[in-house]
Amino acid sequence: MQVKLENPYRLREGKVKRVIKESENVFTFYIETQEEAFPGQYNMLYAFGMGEAPITIADKGTDYLVHTVRAVGDVTKHIHTLREGDVLHYRGPYGNRWKIEEAYDKELLIISGGLGIAATRWIFQEAIDGRHPIRRVLHLYGSKDYESLLYRELYHRWEEKAEFLITLEKPDERWKGNVGLITELIKKTNISKDALVFICGPDPMVKACVLELEKKGVEHEGIYASLERHMKCSVGTCGHCMIGPFFVCKDGPVFRYDRIKEYFERKEV
């Protein structure tokens, strides 16, 4: 018998169209591809001899997709050496997507912490492109300092179309806006009880935001969070990304908060 199955480990290639230096160790890559994908999904990016790393699809155009990568380890550092015209090997897209339709006729609150904005940029842009019946789109973005702000060239457009608020933890004299943790910003902001919330950021930030949202009367059913876990296969077989009964790689990375709450909030699950 001949086994003819699509090999999930098969790598495809895309040309790097454009590289943007966002900050000292964060670069954004535009990759040529016509692959279908949805906001919230990620690819496994391959670096020869180094391994693979899951990286969110930060945005997508008709013939390209966007990855924003922070150089922290072997794979990501290698990817940072890529320049226009180089070839990137990857597989994907994997995982589920942000359920934007849940926000129809409601308020949509997006909360991004640090690099988490890579996972919300695309869905935010969709939400404000006018095709979705969403009452109000609000995006809160918390970042460490001025230097690490990502996607600065897009802010102007975003601010025109939606409420896009930034807060910095450790600002310098260049900064005129909000100062403090993102939870402070949530506190200050007017959010309706039935708002739909998308969060992406480090675990502790997600937890803190949920607490703050609870205070505003937002139900856990109305909160979605995109999680990060150790991942090797991305197709639900290596076991590394498990959180309770869920595989973050295939059941997530986006989870409705009430579904993962009891595992996510528990220590060491």
Added chain:
Amino acid sequence: MEVRIDALTRVEGEGALDIRIREGKVEDLKLRIYEPPRFFEQILKGKPYHTIPDITARICGICPVAYQMSGVQAVEDAFSVKITEELERIRRLMYYGEWIQSHALHVFFLHLPDFYNVSSILELSKMEKSLVNAGLEIKKAGSKTLEKLGGRVSHPVSVKVGGFYKLPESLEELEEPLERAMDISFSLLEKFKGLHFPKMELKDIIFVSLEEEDYPILKGHILTSDGMRIRKEDFKEFFEEYTVEYSSAKRSKRKDGKVYATGPISRFNNCYEKLSPMAKEYAKRLNLEAPEKNPYKSILVRMVEIVHCLERSIKIVKDYRRPESSQIEYKAMEGKGYGVSEAPRGILWHSYSFDKEGKIKSADIVPPTSQNQDVMELSLLLGLEEVLSQGEERIRDESEKVIRCFDPCISCATHFLRVFIS
């Protein structure tokens, strides 16, 4: 003039050499081994007998099997254990593996660069790539034998009192590398013949080796070139260890004060007749004859011994059938035991006494390098005669070359009990 070599290179372990020259003559010459002693005999005290092969192996990472073999032999001697011929053959094979590996390491990595006046095998490989590759292949045959029988090259894990923890199903995979190493060794004949050897003759020294049924390696009694045959238990009656102030390693001399040498040249001179046919042939083609008294030619003797080991190994491998049992039963008992074998560098003598439960009461180990320090100094005196007038650089260079002929292993030499300041 004082010539100092602060750190000898391309030898195992670290030592130094001080030479004082006055009016064209060496006035004083000191081989200083400064590695701190590691007190093995003391560490062994109180430990159970079965730890001997694992602990004593750590005296030397280059010839651990030698320590294991002398060690288990001493325990077996104390407990009156008689190993079967079959198991003895496999012990020999393992020991051959170590000789091949260790000799090839010395010949190609440490010694050969001297004959080409280069700093290392890395440089040598740039000019004599195929020679170096050949050396690697020969060494690999030894390494593979050790890995197959003991799990790894350095500090193999399979040797125990009474035999082996486990023996492989088959040794078939060793045949090819061993045979290839043999072919390669012969293909290098012309290269070795073409090496240039400075003249030197060690006239008045005694060659000391073991003597046993075959060319000595695993066991036997001590044989001296002036005709003495000494039982292993009497070793210390004829040879004595002493220390010198400037060195942290013990030395050894014959009680009658004669300087002696142990190692390849001594074995070759004392037991030439027992070499395998191909090894004899190899020696003949190198125009090497016993007695050979030029230590510079030890490199050739090592090649001859490699051929001997390869020939014997191939036979054992071909005849190999896994023994019914990899070890024989025995009981620990009170007593004293001796073990002696031929490490690649020469005679390695162990003795232990045990209490009723087999705990070690005392341990005494005499490694080859301790024994060879006097002959090394003597050879230096001879070897330097020619070059004394040729400047410091040359003296230094030649001194190291002389020392390398003896393949000293300083880690072995500094294993010992206590420093006596003389």
Added chain:
Amino acid sequence: MKIGVFKFSSCDGCQLAFFEMEEELFKIPSISYFLEAQSVNEYGHFDVSFVEGSVSNREDEERIRDIRQRSKVLVAIGACAVSGGIQSVGNFEELLKTRPIKDYVDVDYELAGCPISAHTLRDFLMTLLHGRTPSLPDHPVCLECKRKGKVCVTVSRGEICLGPITRAGCGAICPSYSRGCYGCYGPVSRPNLEAFLKCFPQVEEPIKLSFNAYNKVYRENLWKSE
């Protein structure tokens, strides 16, 4: 990349691993200091220094501090350098004072093993050459033992095996030769010693005889209790 290889109190077995790398030894660019391998050595600055052996006296102590100063990355290789080695058993009997490298200077990486395996050394060097961050195993020998399909000697024959608390890396050689691991790679960083000793009180002796008896983990948890 400038590489230095240094020896302190030891048996030489870990340096041998360089030679046992065979052909690949020749692919290492620029070994600038390695007494055992070459006669021309340069004692300058090093990108990576490999240190074998334990520190036993004043001179050693000064030497290791000097090497540290000259080295961007310092790697302790083998049980002697990582734990003090077999000779450090003497510390407890007040025979001598010999200590692991980390007791004197900062160490960037520790390659476990008595001796280290040529394979591990190869992978480590290669990882550095490829510009990767080396990651060394912190799981027990048991995992390797099972990956190799070896039968557990403790369960099937009642042998004492230090596998469950010993750092992987050797390829589970001892269980492969039907004997229990005697711990030559030293402990994993957080072994459950209490549980292990409770179940196998007889392992205390082999741990204390072992080439890693003076390892920090054992020093602090095992010898203290006395």
Added chain:
Amino acid sequence: MPFFLKKDRIEVLFGRLKERYKIIAPKLVDGVISYAYVSTMDEVPFGYRDHQAPGYYRIKKEDTKELFTYTHPWNSPKSFLHPPELTLLKAKRKDNRLEFLYPMPDERYALFDVRPCDLYAIRTLDRVFLTKAPQPDPYYAFLRENLFIVAVNCNYATDTCFCSYMGTGPEARERFDLCLTELRDGFLLEVGSSKGDKLLEGLKLEPASEEHLREKEGRIRSTLELMKVGVERDGLSEKLYRVMEDTYWEEVGRRCLACTNCTQVCPTCFCFDIVEKNSFELEESQRVRVWDSCFNPSFATVHRFNIRESIRSRYRQWLMHKFAYWMDQYDTYGCVGCGRCITWCPVGIDIRREVNILASKA
């Protein structure tokens, strides 16, 4: 239709398998019954009996003419379907480009003597790698599709066996090609697939009698009765979900060595790591899948931080996965009751006992 096979005719069956497949069968390796390559039936440890208990395994030769006197081998079919090391891809640098090769395993195995628990474990692995995976794993699929299974029903159970409690044995019910039950003077031979039919093609076989069938039933029943300790399966996962914060986990965590043995010998534990194997000068690089374990301290690290730092939490992950999460993920328990993790735990932690204690706290 089941057949009756005389004792000596089993050789014929073995011979036919050998013509077509690489046979993996029980064999004595270092005094333990292990799945390994065998070339003749003499290598199979007929007449031996394994005695297993928590942290204990020994065998003894029995004075008997019966063949299948032992239980399952210490390792499991997992070793061959999801091998401990498998190359997923080979990448090669060539003129500034990368070339990729995806080597598919090409072994055609026949597993001779698969016990009901392990047969069920294969079914579980099928779900993990094929039917419930978002993308079926072709490497597994290849080995699986070429696999020929000769199941053997158990006439004996050792003290760590509890398949009956997990509903997986001691009788094989599906997914075999052939199934043997040893009877007093022969074998009952059942055919479970067309592959099985094909292997028997042309053999003259005697149909089994009512009596043969009755004997089989009797034998299965007495094996069942040997299993005295198990777990209460009904509602188990719900109960366990309720005790995730119980202090008892701390208690087990204090005993567990995190040695990973249980996960490695378990026939259904599938977790793996993917590691790079590079050539020295990085002309070539392979991605290799190797067995991993949730007890490995590096298993769940995110940004240098191990999410499950305590052994307690790693033990909880293992047990909850087997008996609770698995149900949600694959609609079956992750445990088939083979007892391997009990036997091969060096400190003898008995998962049945731990499950029962935890469940009783719900």
